[in-house]
Amino acid sequence: MIRHLLSAADLDADNATLVLDTAAEMANLAGREVKKLPTLRGRTVVNLFYEDSTRTRISFEAAAKRLSADVINFSAKGSSVSKGESLKDTALTLQAMGADAVVIRHSASGAPHRLATWVDGSVLNAGDGTHEHPTQALLDAYTMRARLGRLDGLAVAIVGDVLHSRVARSNVLLLHTLGARVTLVGPPTLLPVGVDAWPAKTSYDLDAVLPDADVVMMLRVQRERMDDAYFPSVREYSRRYGLDAVRMRKLPEHAIVMHPGPMNRGMEISPDVADSPRSPIVEQVANGVSVRMAVLYLLLGGQHK
Amino acid sequence: MTTYLIKGAAIVDGSATDLLIRDGVVAAVGRDATGRGAEVIDADGLVALPGLVDLHTHLREPGREDAETVESGSRAAALGGYTAVCAMANTDPVADTAGVVEQVYRLGRAAGLVDVQPIGAVTVGLAGERLAELGAMATSAARVRIFSDDGHCVADPRLMRRALEYVKAFDGIVAQHAEEPRLTVGAQMHEGDVSARLGLTGWPAVAEEAIIARDALLAEHVGSRLHICHVSTAGSVEILRWAKQRGIRVTAEVTPHHLLLTDTRAESYDPVFKVNPPLRPSADVAALRAALAEGVIDVVATDHAPHAVEDKECEWGYARPGMLGLETALSVVRSVGLSWDAIATRLSRVPARIGGLTEHGQDPAPGVPANLTLVDPAATWTVDPAALASRSRNTPYAGMTLPARVVATFLRGSPTVLDGKAVR
Numbered sequence: 001m002i003r004h005l006l007s008a009a010d011l012d013a014d015n016a017t018l019v020l021d022t023a024a025e026m027a028n029l030a031g032r033e034v035k036k037l038p039t040l041r042g043r044t045v046v047n048l049f050y051e052d053s054t055r056t057r058i059s060f061e062a063a064a065k066r067l068s069a070d071v072i073n074f075s076a077k078g079s080s081v082s083k084g085e086s087l088k089d090t091a092l093t094l095q096a097m098g099a100d101a102v103v104i105r106h107s108a109s110g111a112p113h114r115l116a117t118w119v120d121g122s123v124l125n126a127g128d129g130t131h132e133h134p135t136q137a138l139l140d141a142y143t144m145r146a147r148l149g150r151l152d153g154l155a156v157a158i159v160g161d162v163l164h165s166r167v168a169r170s171n172v173l174l175l176h177t178l179g180a181r182v183t184l185v186g187p188p189t190l191l192p193v194g195v196d197a198w199p200a201k202t203s204y205d206l207d208a209v210l211p212d213a214d215v216v217m218m219l220r221v222q223r224e225r226m227d228d229a230y231f232p233s234v235r236e237y238s239r240r241y242g243l244d245a246v247r248m249r250k251l252p253e254h255a256i257v258m259h260p261g262p263m264n265r266g267m268e269i270s271p272d273v274a275d276s277p278r279s280p281i282v283e284q285v286a287n288g289v290s291v292r293m294a295v296l297y298l299l300l301g302g303q304h305k
Numbered sequence: 306m307t308t309y310l311i312k313g314a315a316i317v318d319g320s321a322t323d324l325l326i327r328d329g330v331v332a333a334v335g336r337d338a339t340g341r342g343a344e345v346i347d348a349d350g351l352v353a354l355p356g357l358v359d360l361h362t363h364l365r366e367p368g369r370e371d372a373e374t375v376e377s378g379s380r381a382a383a384l385g386g387y388t389a390v391c392a393m394a395n396t397d398p399v400a401d402t403a404g405v406v407e408q409v410y411r412l413g414r415a416a417g418l419v420d421v422q423p424i425g426a427v428t429v430g431l432a433g434e435r436l437a438e439l440g441a442m443a444t445s446a447a448r449v450r451i452f453s454d455d456g457h458c459v460a461d462p463r464l465m466r467r468a469l470e471y472v473k474a475f476d477g478i479v480a481q482h483a484e485e486p487r488l489t490v491g492a493q494m495h496e497g498d499v500s501a502r503l504g505l506t507g508w509p510a511v512a513e514e515a516i517i518a519r520d521a522l523l524a525e526h527v528g529s530r531l532h533i534c535h536v537s538t539a540g541s542v543e544i545l546r547w548a549k550q551r552g553i554r555v556t557a558e559v560t561p562h563h564l565l566l567t568d569t570r571a572e573s574y575d576p577v578f579k580v581n582p583p584l585r586p587s588a589d590v591a592a593l594r595a596a597l598a599e600g601v602i603d604v605v606a607t608d609h610a611p612h613a614v615e616d617k618e619c620e621w622g623y624a625r626p627g628m629l630g631l632e633t634a635l636s637v638v639r640s641v642g643l644s645w646d647a648i649a650t651r652l653s654r655v656p657a658r659i660g661g662l663t664e665h666g667q668d669p670a671p672g673v674p675a676n677l678t679l680v681d682p683a684a685t686w687t688v689d690p691a692a693l694a695s696r697s698r699n700t701p702y703a704g705m706t707l708p709a710r711v712v713a714t715f716l717r718g719s720p721t722v723l724d725g726k727a728v729r
Binding site: 086087088106107108109110111113114128129130131132166169192193194195196197198 | 493496497498499500501502503504505506507509573574575615618619620621622623
């Protein structure tokens with residue numbers, strides 16, 4: 001197994017499938033009365049969060065605790081970091097404390113890569129800037145596989161602000177590795193220059209893509225993007241690229257609608273779509289814990305000092 | 306003053322000869338050159354070049370003496386074979402008054418390792434709002450002729466027009482940092498395949514090209530001299546070629562790093578590769594090399610940009626842009642295939658002419674100031690950041706083995722480097 005999980009590209013098809021299979025075993029544990037495994041007893045997992053993300057932090061914390069690891073939550077706010085400590089000095093501190101794994105969330109793309117050069121333990125990217133969020137992609141793939149029975153050959157449309165989305169980058173890489181066919185959909189302003197080199201198709205026309213999609217993943221679009229002229233207005237965005245009940249009828253019967261959260265209801269997704277049984281959005285949260293348990297288990301389970 | 310007899314150096318036409326250096330000038334050239342009591346320097350196998358001239362150096366003093374000083378930067382320059390460097394104006398305080406340019410000039414004289422020619426800011430505080438007192442800097446002891454807001458673009462077209470016009474009164478030249486700022490808000494690296502993958506905000510080539518096209522047309526309109534700093538794209542080369550064919554008085558520089566390195570270096574997220582303008586794809590690198598060979602790009606300038614460790618050992622997005630260049634420039638341009646004559650032209654003769662540095666850029670001949678450097682063309686060396694003379698360590702070439710090594714440098718007849726070591 002790999003030592004760090006910095007990018008979804010770090011996982012080949014075998015390793016990615018192993019993570020998903022292991023996550024399925026971990027999910028069985030959730031039904032038991034005692035939800036704990038002794039696997040990582042005595043190991044220390046640090047959650048190093050430079051961005052507020054209660055959802056992701058809690059998910060990693062629950063995952064580590066269910067594997068019996070000691071968990072240290074290191075939030076940038078109110079710590080030495082807010083007093084100007086550099087990432088390197090923080091890294092050396094965590095190193096001195098004997099962290100076996102550091103889960104890092106950071107607003108700067110590539111911060112996990114830098115961290116990995118300064119600590120001996122495993123580094124897990126829990127979202128870096130506009131780069132990647134590999135465990136989100138793993139839990140999305142897990143959810144698709146659980147709902148639709150396979151990933152190979154699935155048609156997945158990822159819709160919205162691809163340019164600024166770490167979820168989109170990780171999903172494109174992982175889904176491609178696992179044999180799915182990805183189409184990125186959005187206004188041309190929100191598809192990056194250079195997207196042609198990605199293993200995905202692109203389209204500016206959501207209505208044309210929907211009839212052939214097995215999965216539609218709606219990305220969060222920040223309203224402030226309007227101020228930088230990425231699109232003229234929320235209404236126009238919603239009209240052209242939002243998913244509402246009318247548009248959802250263009251999807252095949254079996255297709256599912258996903259969203260990495262947090263949602264802008266009424267912007268990229270209408271409330272009736274978000275709450276429909278075809279949206280495994282709450283399921284995604286539960287799957288997140290199982291997938292992160294699998295990643296921690298596989299990255300740390302084999303290592304002993 | 307010691308007299309030196311340099312024996313057996315190959316001058317750039319390839320023939321080996323002797324050079325007698327006395328009283329600050331080249332006193333004699335040829336196998337019959339002799340000097341009583343002269344200290345003999347065995348230059349067998351070495352190449353003698355006119356001392357290199359850098360049109361684009363950041364010496365950081367005043368203001369960031371932790372990153373570089375005029376003295377440490379001068380030492381780095383001498384070790385790199387330079388006898389003159391033009392010090393950019395983005396110091397703290399900014400070199401936008403006669404007082405600051407004279408301070409830098411005097412610090413350069415005091416260090417005495419290279420001629421430090423200050424560049425003056427175009428606008429007050431580099432703010433791009435109103436002209437600095439360009440005339441006062443021109444008539445100061447520093448005799449400023451090059452004006453630049455480098456680090457910032459003079460983005461306002463009307464202000465740029467005025468600057469180009471105004472400096473004609475003292476045969477000045479405006480050196481533009483070509484970057485349309487509205488197109489590079491938050492930019493971190495070249496916009497293309499690699500930036501898309503890495504999730505780093507893109508710096509599009511058009512942000513450079515649009516300003517070069519605009520300023521070439523402005524220079525034509527008002528009949529002024531324009532110099533373009535650190536050209537980095539194939540598109541810029543096309544615009545420069547067009548402008549020169551039209552007879553517009555524009556000159557351009559390229560950095561060694563843009564001739565060697567590509568944007569894929571960013572994949573490490575190591576900010577030692579973060580620079581402005583950013584490293585570009587290989588097609589641009591190829592176009593820049595061809596443009597230098599063709600003369601569309603006139604000179605190689607280092608954009609030597611020292612940064613303190615804490616400004617580079619951090620997240621890419623938080624790091625300051627820039628890389629060291631003075632001690633590696635000669636070897637890097639040699640590694641990309643420049644002949645010794647091309648090196649003399651692009652790193653000495655032409656930059657001296659553009660900068661109005663009349664004592665520099667002259668091939669050894671009786672009576673010319675003895676500003677020259679001796680290079681071992683057969684030597685190779687491995688770049689060790691800790692061994693550099695600069696106060697900073699941000700070289701992108703760490704661990705690389707490069708060809709050619711400076712053995713000795715003479716500034717007005719006095720050695721600043723001997724046996725590959727700075728004399729002080």
